[in-house]
Amino acid sequence: MAIAEPxxxxxxxxxxxxxxIGGTLGGPALWLVFAAITLCAxxxxxxxxxxxxxxxxxxxxxAVGLTLIYGVLKFAHFAHGDSMMLAAYxxxxxxxxxxxxxxxxxxxxxxxxxxxxxTTPILDFSFGYGLLLAIPLAxxxxxxxxxxxxxxxxxPLRERGxxxxxxxxxxxxxxxxxxxxxxMFWGSSPRFYVPGIRPTTDLPFGVRIVTDxxxxxxxxxxxxxxxxxxxxxxxxxxxxRAMADNPDLARVAGxxxxxxxxxxxxxxxxxxxxxxxxxxxxxxxxxxxxxxLLLPLFAATILGGIGSPQGAFFxxxxxxxxxxxxxxxxFLSPGYKFSVAFVILILILLLRPRGLFGAKA
Amino acid sequence: MRLAAExxxxxxxxxxxxxxxxxxxxxxxxxxxxxxxxxxKSTLMKAVFGLLHIKAGRVLLxxxxxxxxxxxxxxxxxxxxxxxxxxxxxxxTIRENLEMGAYIRREGIEAKANEVLSLFPDLVDxxxxxxxxxSGGQRQMLALARALMLDPQVLLLDxxxxxxxxxxxxxxxxxxxxxxxxxxxxLLVEQNTRDALRLCHRGYVLATGRNAxxxxxxxxxxxxxxxxxxxxx
Numbered sequence: 104m105a106i107a108e109p110x111x112x113x114x115x116x117x118x119x120x121x122x123x124i125g126g127t128l129g130g131p132a133l134w135l136v137f138a139a140i141t142l143c144a145x146x147x148x149x150x151x152x153x154x155x156x157x158x159x160x161x162x163x164x165x166a167v168g169l170t171l172i173y174g175v176l177k178f179a180h181f182a183h184g185d186s187m188m189l190a191a192y193x194x195x196x197x198x199x200x201x202x203x204x205x206x207x208x209x210x211x212x213x214x215x216x217x218x219x220x221x222t223t224p225i226l227d228f229s230f231g232y233g234l235l236l237a238i239p240l241a242x243x244x245x246x247x248x249x250x251x252x253x254x255x256x257x258x259p260l261r262e263r264g265x266x267x268x269x270x271x272x273x274x275x276x277x278x279x280x281x282x283x284x285x286x287m288f289w290g291s292s293p294r295f296y297v298p299g300i301r302p303t304t305d306l307p308f309g310v311r312i313v314t315d316x317x318x319x320x321x322x323x324x325x326x327x328x329x330x331x332x333x334x335x336x337x338x339x340x341x342x343x344r345a346m347a348d349n350p351d352l353a354r355v356a357g358x359x360x361x362x363x364x365x366x367x368x369x370x371x372x373x374x375x376x377x378x379x380x381x382x383x384x385x386x387x388x389x390x391x392x393x394x395x396l397l398l399p400l401f402a403a404t405i406l407g408g409i410g411s412p413q414g415a416f417f418x419x420x421x422x423x424x425x426x427x428x429x430x431x432x433x434f435l436s437p438g439y440k441f442s443v444a445f446v447i448l449i450l451i452l453l454l455r456p457r458g459l460f461g462a463k464a
Numbered sequence: 465m466r467l468a469a470e471x472x473x474x475x476x477x478x479x480x481x482x483x484x485x486x487x488x489x490x491x492x493x494x495x496x497x498x499x500x501x502x503x504x505k506s507t508l509m510k511a512v513f514g515l516l517h518i519k520a521g522r523v524l525l526x527x528x529x530x531x532x533x534x535x536x537x538x539x540x541x542x543x544x545x546x547x548x549x550x551x552x553x554x555x556x557t558i559r560e561n562l563e564m565g566a567y568i569r570r571e572g573i574e575a576k577a578n579e580v581l582s583l584f585p586d587l588v589d590x591x592x593x594x595x596x597x598x599s600g601g602q603r604q605m606l607a608l609a610r611a612l613m614l615d616p617q618v619l620l621l622d623x624x625x626x627x628x629x630x631x632x633x634x635x636x637x638x639x640x641x642x643x644x645x646x647x648x649x650x651l652l653v654e655q656n657t658r659d660a661l662r663l664c665h666r667g668y669v670l671a672t673g674r675n676a677x678x679x680x681x682x683x684x685x686x687x688x689x690x691x692x693x694x695x696x697x
Contacts, residue, residue: 338567341556345564348553354515355547356610357539357568 159423160323164378166415174347178270182278187379188393194241246372285390402444408461472521474511499670544616551607554596565613601632
């Protein structure tokens with residue numbers, strides 16, 4: 104090992120140096136760096152910036168759920184992306200009543216689209232009130248699915264005292280199962296909530312966006328506010344934060360930790376369903392889209408400081424904007440968009456592993 | 465008899481720490497449990513509180529059997545427990561820490577919090593601050609306050625004066641006496657044997673998971689064997 108040691112030394116020194124940079128810069132300085140980059144993006148790449156905010160909104164809803172589950176249950180929920188997509192398909196199913204058939208799609212005799220005027224566009228959006236009914240229904244189903252998985256998989260593992268890796272692999276297995284379900288019921292070709300060309304809206308400064316994107320952004324802001332109020336103003340939310348802080352003491356204080364965990368799944372499920380449906384509205388329904396989304400979701404969560412909902416929200420916005428703007432700079436093909444999330448993830452892990460909002464270890 | 469643990473056998477998983485320990489606490493008493501490291505003092509508390517599986521023996525609170533009940537149920541029956549370390553929620557505010565102490569209580573939390581805080585003047589002006597900013601002694605105060613939120617009949621304190629400055633330890637010592645004077649029975653585990661025996665009405669000495677000695681605090685202080693083993697006399 105005589106040769107390997109000097110190399111190891113150099114590597115350790117280099118790593119320490121990078122950590123020192125992160126330590127010296129600290130949270131506020133990193134914030135400034137991100138704020139400066141964001142400002143440049145806003146000025147020089149306004150169109151992509153706006154799209155980035157929309158993508159960031161979708162990521163934010165996913166990432167907030169992910170970070171809540173991590174905080175309360177202390178494991179990385181790898182089925183988050185696939186749950187998002189499955190929820191989007193469930194909304195699609197309620198909306199159109201379609202599943203894949205032997206030759207063509209099979210139709211349920213009745214679906215939300217059959218309601219009178221359910222497909223008539225609201226305002227300038229592409230969708231009618233049918234979708235607005237389908238999403239809450241999908242949220243109920245997703246929350247229920249999470250509760251079943253908690254009862255059948257996660258709680259038994261917890262009672263057995265399983266380690267972090269076991270939980271992560273279990274959720275990975277669930278992710279793969281969910282994706283198979285999507286392929287089984289809806290096939291691999293892309294689907295859309297609303298077919299055809301979608302109306303656009305002109306914003307100030309010559310920005311034109313698809314009108315649906317305004318809805319996506321608005322929904323994300325409203326939900327983020329709801330989650331904030333829940334966490335900081337309600338008894339349940341405070342108990343969730345207490346459990347994230349110190350699960351043992353939460354039990355000692357008399358908090359019914361199993362009940363708090365169940366509520367966390369319900370809230371996570373609702374967020375997942377809305378995030379997934381909005382993603383499908385923005386892009387399309389495609390089974391593998393959920394898994395691809397996992398990387399930016401985790402990048403956003405870790406960037407903000409894992410376990411911090413505010414952090415996840417801002418982290419998601421930064422990742423969303425960075426992805427869109429990086430593609431517009433020309434050196435990156437859109438197919439490699441998600442690599443930007445990877446780069447951010449690596450940088451933040453090197454410079455400041457606890458993230459922008461994370462508490463000291 | 466307020467609280468009684470009878471012939472408790474318990475431990476962590478396969479590892480048995482307590483091989484049949486008994487303690488009892490009369491109403492209004494302060495009872496301390498002393499003994500060397502590894503004697504099973506903290507384990508006894510966790511077992512009584514329902515955090516560890518009890519293999520044999522039983523725990524009685526006011527005559528009713530609470531053996532094996534989960535903590536949220538034990539808390540409801542009037543037992544509160546302050547762990548030795550990590551006994552606050554650092555990212556919650558001081559006020560929220562108290563609210564969590566009263567989680568199972570639906571009403572009167574506001575009034576109770578104010579009442580408890582009046583015991584701890586240091587904390588009153590800092591209610592909106594994150595508990596993680598508090599000093600070691602103030603954290604211990606907050607942990608005590610949290611445990612008082614449900615009007616417990618018995619308070620289990622695991623080394624409340626550990627790693628505090630002598631001055632701070634003296635303050636905590638005085639608070640424990642105040643709390644006791646308000647009618648709360650206290651079971652206390654302490655490394656600081658002299659303080660513990662000075663504070664308590666009665667004491668138990670544990671050794672390797674078994675009862676070794678039992679007696680009035682003053683008697684144990686003067687006991688030759690206790691003096692030699694734990695007081696460095």
